[in-house]
Amino acid sequence: MPSINQTGAGIRLPNFCNLGVMLRVLVIANALVLAAAAVRATRPAEIAGNFLVGAAFAEPVLIVSLLLLCAGRRFLHALRYPAAIAAVVALEVALAWAWVAAFGELLPGGAPVSFARVALLVVFVTAVILAYFDLRARALAPAIAEARIQALQARIRPHFLYNSINAVLSLIRSDPRRAEQALEDLADLFRVLMADNRSLAPIAKEIDIARQYLAIEQLRLGERLRVSWRTGAMPADALVPALLLQPLVENAVYHGVEPLESGGEIAIEVSGTGEEVVIHLTNPYRPGGDHHSGNRMALANIRERLQLHFDAEASMRERAADGAWEVTIRLPYITAPR
Amino acid sequence: MTLADARACRILVADDEAPARARLRDLLDDCRAELPLVIVDEARNGREVLEIVAREKVDVVLLDIRMPQMDGMETARHLAAMERPPGIVFTTAFDAYAIKAFEVNAIDYLLKPIRAARLLAALRKASAAAPSREALA
Numbered sequence: 001m002p003s004i005n006q007t008g009a010g011i012r013l014p015n016f017c018n019l020g021v022m023l024r025v026l027v028i029a030n031a032l033v034l035a036a037a038a039v040r041a042t043r044p045a046e047i048a049g050n051f052l053v054g055a056a057f058a059e060p061v062l063i064v065s066l067l068l069l070c071a072g073r074r075f076l077h078a079l080r081y082p083a084a085i086a087a088v089v090a091l092e093v094a095l096a097w098a099w100v101a102a103f104g105e106l107l108p109g110g111a112p113v114s115f116a117r118v119a120l121l122v123v124f125v126t127a128v129i130l131a132y133f134d135l136r137a138r139a140l141a142p143a144i145a146e147a148r149i150q151a152l153q154a155r156i157r158p159h160f161l162y163n164s165i166n167a168v169l170s171l172i173r174s175d176p177r178r179a180e181q182a183l184e185d186l187a188d189l190f191r192v193l194m195a196d197n198r199s200l201a202p203i204a205k206e207i208d209i210a211r212q213y214l215a216i217e218q219l220r221l222g223e224r225l226r227v228s229w230r231t232g233a234m235p236a237d238a239l240v241p242a243l244l245l246q247p248l249v250e251n252a253v254y255h256g257v258e259p260l261e262s263g264g265e266i267a268i269e270v271s272g273t274g275e276e277v278v279i280h281l282t283n284p285y286r287p288g289g290d291h292h293s294g295n296r297m298a299l300a301n302i303r304e305r306l307q308l309h310f311d312a313e314a315s316m317r318e319r320a321a322d323g324a325w326e327v328t329i330r331l332p333y334i335t336a337p338r
Numbered sequence: 339m340t341l342a343d344a345r346a347c348r349i350l351v352a353d354d355e356a357p358a359r360a361r362l363r364d365l366l367d368d369c370r371a372e373l374p375l376v377i378v379d380e381a382r383n384g385r386e387v388l389e390i391v392a393r394e395k396v397d398v399v400l401l402d403i404r405m406p407q408m409d410g411m412e413t414a415r416h417l418a419a420m421e422r423p424p425g426i427v428f429t430t431a432f433d434a435y436a437i438k439a440f441e442v443n444a445i446d447y448l449l450k451p452i453r454a455a456r457l458l459a460a461l462r463k464a465s466a467a468a469p470s471r472e473a474l475a
Binding site: 158159162163165166167169170171173174219220221222258259260261 | 354355356357358360361364382383404406407431432449450451452
C-alpha cells in the first residue's frame with residue numbers, strides 16, 4: 001500500500017490507520033465542537049455543558065468513522081479522489097444520522113433534530129477535516145522533494161570518497177585484483193548514491209548498499225572493523241526511506257570504530273513483527289569523544305525523513321549504554337503494490 | 339652510514355590506516371630518485387609518533403590528522419614544544435583543518451589522495467627548513 005504515503009504523485013486521502021492522522025481528525029473535530037459550544041453559550045459557564053452535549057453526539061460517530069475508514073482504506077484508495085471524498089462524506093452523514101435516530105432521544109435537551117441539520121453539521125465538519133488533509137498533502141509535496149535533497153545531504157561524507165580512492169591507490173601496485181574489485185564496489189555504491197533517493201526502497205536493497213559500503217571501509221580499516229548482521233527474521237520486501245541504513249552505518253564507522261585503536265564491532269539487526277519493521281544498530285561508544293555533533297546531524301536527517309514518509313507511525317531512539325551506542329528505528333511494514 | 343644516508347631526509351610516516359601508510363611508502367619510493375630519503379619508521383597514532391621522535395632522529399613527520407589515541411593536531415602541538423622539532427607535513431582527506439594546521443606551524447598540508455609531485459615539493463620545503471640540514475650544509 002504505498003499509496004498511503006503522500007509520495008507527491010497527486011493528492012489523495014490520508015491513511016486513516018495512521019495514528020497521527022487519527023489524532024489530527026480527533027483534535028480538529030473536537031475543536032469544532034468546542035467552537036460550536038462557545039458560539040451557542042450565552043454565558044461562559046455554559047460552554048462546558050454545551051461541549052459535553054456536543055461531544056456525546058460527536059465522539060461515538062468519530063470513533064466508529066475512524067474504524068470504518070481504516071478498515072475500508074483499500075476500497076477508498078482504489079477510488080478516484082473526488083469519488084473517495086464523496087464516499088467519505090456519505091458515510092459520515094449516514095453514521096451520524098443512524099446515531100441520532102437510534103440514541104438521539106437520550107441526549108439532554110432532547111428536542112428531535114432534523115436530518116437536514118445533522119447532515120449540514122456533518123458535511124461541514126467532514127469538509128473542514130478533508131480540506132485540512134488536502135492542504136497538508138499539498139504542503140508536504142514540496143517537502144517530499146525536500147526529502148530528496150536531504151537524502152542527497154545524508155548520502156555520504158566527502159572524506160569517504162577521498163580515503164577510499166587513497167586505499168585503492170595503495171592496492172594498485174601490490175594487489176591489482178583487489179584494487180579492481182574495490183573500484184567496482186565503489187562504482188556500484190556511487191551509482192546508488194547518485195540515483196533518485198526521494199522515495200521508498202526495499203530494505204533488502206538498503207542492506208546491499210550498506211554491505212558494499214562496509215566492504216570498502218573494510219579495505220581501509222582491516223581487522224579494526226568488525227560487522228555482525230542479523231537479518232534472518234527480516235521482511236525483505238518491506239519499504240523504508242531510501243538511504244536509511246547507509247548513513248547510519250557510516251556514522252557508526254566514523255564515530256564508533258575509527259576513533260578506537262583496536263577498532264570495534266558494528267552489530268546490525270533487522271527484524272519484522274508482522275505490522276512493524278525494527279532496525280537495531282549498535283556500535284562502540286567512546287564517552288567524551290567527537291561523537292555528538294556530527295552524529296546528531298545525520299540522525300536528525302534520518303528522523304526528518306522518517307517523519308515525512310511515515311508521520312507518527314515511525315520512531316527512532318538513540319541511547320548510550322555500557323560503552324555502546326544504540327539506535328533503534330521502528331517503522332510500519334508496508335510493501336510495494338503487487 | 340654512507341654519505342647519501344647522512345644527507346637523506348629522515349621521514350616518519352604516521353597514519354592509523356595500513357593502506358594509507360602503504361600508499362605513502364610507494365609515493366616516497368617514487369620521490370627517492372629526486373630527493374635522498376629514509377623512512378625511519380611508521381606510527382599508527384600520535385603517541386607512537388612521540389615515542390619514535392624521542393628515540394630516533396626524524397626530519398619530517400608525515401602526519402595524518404584523524405587518528406585514534408592521539409590525533410594529528412595534538413601530536414603536532416607536542417612536537418612543536420620540542421627543542422628541535424621535526425618538520426610537520428599533514429596528510430589528510432579533510433580540508434577543514436587547513437587553518438588550524440598552520441597555527442601549529444605545519445610546513446605543508448597535503449590532501450589525500452596525494453600526488454607524488456606534491457609530496458616531493460612538501461619534502462623539499464621541509465628539508466630546506468630543517469635546522470639539522472642547515473647544520474650539515
